[in-house]
Structures are given as C-alpha cells and as structure tokens.
Amino acid sequence: MALLPVAEALKRILDVATTLEPEDVELLKARGRTLAAPVVSRHDNPPFNASAMDGYAVRAEDVATVPALLTVIGEAGAGRPFSGTLGKGEAIRIFTGGCLPEGADAIVIQENVDASGPTITVRETAAIGANIRPQGEDFRKKDILLEPGRCLTARDVLIGASSGHAKLAVVRKPVVAILSTGDELVPPGNPLGPGQISGSNAYGLAAIVEAAGGEARFLGIAHDTIASLEECINASDGADILVTSGGASVGDHDLVRPALEKAGAKLEFYKIAMRPGKPLFFGLRAASGKTQYCVGLPGNPVSSLICARVFLVPLIGRLLGREAPFQAVDAVLAEPLPANGPRQHYMRGLLDMDASPPRVTPFKNQDSGLIKSLQRADCLVVVPENAPAQAAGTPVKVLKLDI
Template sequence: MISVEEALKNILSAIKPVSTETVSIQLASGRILAEPVTARRTQPPSDLSAMDGYAVKASDVAVIPAKLSVIGESAAGHGFEGSVGTGEAVRIFTGAPLPKGTDTIIIQEDTDRDGDIVTVKEGADEGRYVRRAGIDFREGEPALKAGKKLTPRDIGLMAAMNIPWVAVYRKPQIALLSTGDELVRPGEPLGSNQIISTNSLVVAAMIEQAGGEAIDLGIAADNEDSLRQMAQGAAKADMLVTLGGASVGDHDLVQSVLGKEGLQIDFWRIAMRPGKPLMFGDLAGTPMLGMPGNPVSSMICSYIFLIPALDILMGRAPRDPKSIPAILSHDVKQNDQRQDYLRAKIVGDQDGLPLIETFSNQDSSLLSALSEADCLLMRLPHADPLNKGQQVEILMLEAAYPDV
C-alpha cells in the first residue's frame, strides 16, 4: 500500500489539461479561463457625475452663497456639448459626463433654483462627486488571469470591458462505469440478491458540480465480455472512473480484464480508510481511476483524488481541501496505519467553534450516515488519541473545495 499523499501526487502528475474552446460570455459562467483577459475600453470613458445636481467650477463656489447661471443640462447618454464659463453651471444627472470647464458636482439638495439662476448653499472641493475617467479600469489593463473560474461578477466585468467572447477550457468528460451483477438502477425491477446502484449518481453529481461532464456508461456485468465491451465507451473521454470491481475477490475483474486491453497500473491499494482498494493507471492513453465499490469509499475518494484531478483537466491549479477548526464532543482512540476519514456531524458549538461528533459506526456502506454527516475528521496514520474538548480540523463536505 502507498500513502494518500503519494497516491495523490502520482495521479496529479499524470493528468494534463484538456483542449480549449471559445464561448460567448453568456455561456462562460463557471468555466475556467484559458487565456488572460485584458480590457478593451476605459471605464468610465470620461469624467462622470456620481449624483444628481449641478456641474460647476469649484472656484465659483468657494464663497457661499453663490449664484450661477444655468446654461443647459447633461444626462447619461446625452451630454452637454458646450463649454462652461465662470459664473455658469449645468444641470446634471447621475452617470452623465461632466461638461468642459467644470470639475465639481453640487448635489441638488444643496441648491435653490429660480428659473435660469441656481443658488449654491453649500460649497464643494474640486472633484466632489466626480467619477474620474478610468477609475474602474483602463484599456489594455489586465483584468482576469488564466486559470480563474468565472463567476457572474466576472461576466459583468468582461461585458463592461466590451469582451463578447472568451477562451475557456472545455468541460472534461469523465466516463463512469459501474460493475457488478448485484446492481440495478433506481426504479428498475430488483431481484432478491440485488441492490440499487448509487455510486455513479453520487460521483456524477460531484463531477458536474466541480465543472466537468459526467458520462454514465452503465453497469457492466461480472464477466469479461461485458466489462471489456462497456469500457470501450470511454475511448473518447478525458478520464475513465470505474466504480467497484477493484478489490481482490474472484468477481473483481477490472484490473485483469482491462489489463488485457492495455491498462497500465500505476498503483493499487492505498493506506486509507475508507478507500483502500483504489486503483490508478492509464488505459490506452486515457487516465483511469478505479474506485472502491462501497458508496462512502467512492465519495470520499472522489473528494480526495478526483476533484483535484478535475482541476488540472480544467486548466486550474489543484485545490487542497479546505479545513476549519472544530471541537470534539468525545474522545477518539489512537489511529492505526491507515489514514482515516471519519464521518461526523455538527451537534452544537463551543467557544465559537462547531462542536462535532463522529458516528459510532463508520462502515463504508452506510449511506444514511453519509447523508447525515456534515464533515470529515481526517486522522493521519498512527495519530495519537484525541480527548473530548480538544480542537481539531474538519473538512466540511459541502464546501470541501470552495472556489477561490
């Protein structure tokens, strides 16, 4: 068995980014930038008013009250074309360009108007309520770096920069192949010795949430012909993930059958609980990750290994799981030689931190406990015992890999 750290290193070093494509910014949210984005215009393009009021020269309102002649108005999209002289003002509205000769905005609340004469009751320093040209960004300035996952905020920024199209990494296609005569899909007729196939649904949801595209190849029967034939569906995928069939039983055929099809094994079995029978290799040029059959094992292995691999496929740096501090509500015994990921739930708070309780039954087949769990408590090999009230680090399941 190899360590979790070594297994992750081997997987990530074998993964390469997928190809890129150009998409409209309307379709770019959630995608990973393949090239840096540079502003194509200056924003704002000229000095603008930040308030409704009057555009004036600051020197004309140095002594208050000041009476000025109103010679026109400036509105957003309809600027005042003339020039403003001494003793003059222009009625102006939010977002409108400052007329030539003005440098300050007097808000309308600080004025009284009578016909074409406005009396300024409160003065203002030069530049008050003025949005200077380029205060947001300037043409040619770098805006977004390659490798960034685009948010709705980024879409707004690019639109303001007059960028209609962007180069992004295409969504990696991950082929999922479940194995086992005992498996049937939800809703299908269920034999006395069969169970519902859940792993592909869980892993597919994680892939889609992370930004990839899951391709469900179906359920291969426990025979060589079925497995070989169905695995061919992964030929054009960016990665093949098998679910089950990676252990040591007579019916665990993935390694032996796919070995005849060119599978080169990098490692098989890691010092991890749950997830010991994890397999990784290359199947005729396609990276292959062989997940354990137990649902908890496959989900945790997806968090630890598949999501960082997806990051690289999508052109971004692999993220580390984000941990937060918490307090133990009970003692935890010393760990053995395998790195352990204990399912736990938050049962309260103590000293401003979540108070957690690990489940007494950590069996890797228990989907009910997995659904109820809020977090994982990771225990290194041979970790010392932990005491009730001790501070620990936990991995929140719904935010294990927050976008940064």
C-alpha cells in the same frame, strides 16, 4: 503486496495529470468556470469623468459663494454628453452616469438647487471634484483584473464585462465518463428484484464531478462480463477521465481491471492503505488520440464517494489548474479519538468553521455501509495510519465534502 499509502497514490495521480487546454466562453456561461488567462482591462473605468449624482455640472469657483445664480445652457444624460464647453456663470443639467462637460469641475446635487426656467440658484458650495467619479478611478486600461486559476464568480463575470470582454478564456471542462458495474444493480426508481440494489453510485459521483468543475457523462451499468465491460469502456473514448464503480476487488466477478487492461489501459497502482476504500486502482489509457485517466473506485457507495473526494476531485482540480479549494483545512478535534490501525482513516464528521480554531466532531459509528451517515456529514477527518489515541483539541486535517 504492500498497500500504497494515500499520499503516494495521490502524488502518482497528480504527477501524470496536466492542465487541459483553454477555450473561450461567452460571459453568460462563464460563472463557475476556471480562468485560463489573465483578464486585462480594455479601457478605463469609468471611461470618462462621470457624474455620481443627479444635479448640475458647474465650475467650483462660480459656487464658492452662495447663493449663486447660474444659467443652464444644456443637458448631459447617461450616454448623451453635452458637446459644448461650460463658461463662467453657466451650468449644465446632468444626471447620474453623465459625462462631465468640458469646463466643469464639480457637480451640485439637485437638492441644493432652486430652479426657475433657465436660471438656477445654488444654495450650497461644491469643491473641485465634488460628486465626480474620475476617469479610471476604478481601474485603468491594461490593468490585470483577474488571474488564471480562479473559479469565476458572478462578481468576476461582472468585472469581465465592465472591462470590455464579451468572452473569457477558461480551461476546458474535464469530461468524466462514469461506469457502474454489477449484475445486482438496477437504475434508481425501478423495483428491486431478489438480491438487487439501486445503482446509486453513478449519481453521487456525477454530482461530485459537476461540483468540482467537470462534465459528467454516465455510461450506464455494465454486467459482470468482460464483453459487457469492454463495450462500456470503449464507449468512454473521448472522455478525459474514466471512473468505474465496483468490480475493483479480487473476487471472481471483479473483472474491471482485466477488462481495462484488455482495452489498452496500463495500471499504475492497485490497493490503497485507506479506510474506507482499499480496493482502488489508477491507470492510463490511450483513447481517441489522448491520454485517459482511469480511476477504479470501490462499489460500496460510502467508500466510492469518499475515494472520489480524496482522489478524483484533486485530479479534476489538477486538470483545471485549480487545486487550493480542494485541499485539506486545519481544525481541532472536539472529542477524543481512539488509536488508528494500519490504514489512513477518513472519518465522517461535522465541521464547525465558526469556532476559533475550527472544531470537528467525528461520528461515533464509521461503518461504511451507512449511507445516511455520509449524507449527514460535511467533512472527512483525516487520521494517519497507526496514529495513537488523540485527545480533544488535537490538531487534525479535514477535507470538506461540499466543494
């Protein structure tokens, strides 16, 4: 059976995935969510002509010649507008954010004024519009301020609130059920018995899921039996994605694929021309009345997380309608690379984005058993299958690990 190229495998996954439905969330919970609908302003900002300084609202013609004596007839504070109309020779005490009174067309800052009771002496002229923020200067009612597909930042939340929205429409988070498999696994923190290892993959995968915008749900550790796997798989009903770790190869105890098929999954492909991570599969399963995407990752921790970055993260991005941040970036090799074999290689390395162009240094030792090497890396250098030796300075594609 020929190994499926990475690009073809990823295409098959993304071709069957569609953006999830929207939901409304309160502003306090909107940061980091993916916008599902345009944010349209519900009013002008500022909603009125506002003072940009503490001072006095005046008519510019009254202070065209200084010193000018004016009579203060009232006050306009933030949220407390002056209700009358400013006349010739008059001024209104005004504070930053206050609504410009009718009849006024300039603000004299308080540092340029001497006050004595109800009379002020203005020592500096002020042109029409001085120290005034005009209504709608920032944005207008019905302006489109944010487009769908955007991962909302604190600044986006701010403008959403400023434009009159208490809630924003965002794409529902994909629920990703994560299942570890293997009799050799014990929960982290537990003492290791003979032949046992800490079950670390689920925790790294959960962190990747959350960073990509999904909601991780840990199903636990399944034993190497069809019955145990089937029970855990059925517990994933309701999740948008089921991710399994381990049991994806062809050994006597690699039972995840037959267990999934028994639970109703239809496998779309198996085995990828990828290094590390050849034993990876993808399928679809009807669960709780909707399609569940099933991604089977290798049990090796390094292979598992690299495969998750290559396949699971783009799948989450497609379900969110947000893909660009998860795609490869361009860089050049800081050091030469030897020729590659028949599988596309994802090499751990360090990316220098401050260089022009960005430069990437692949690690010398790419052994998939080196977890510390993955922890030190911040990117994956994509080396195509059967690529010849490449000199320093050769352009390459790079996947950032921190998303």
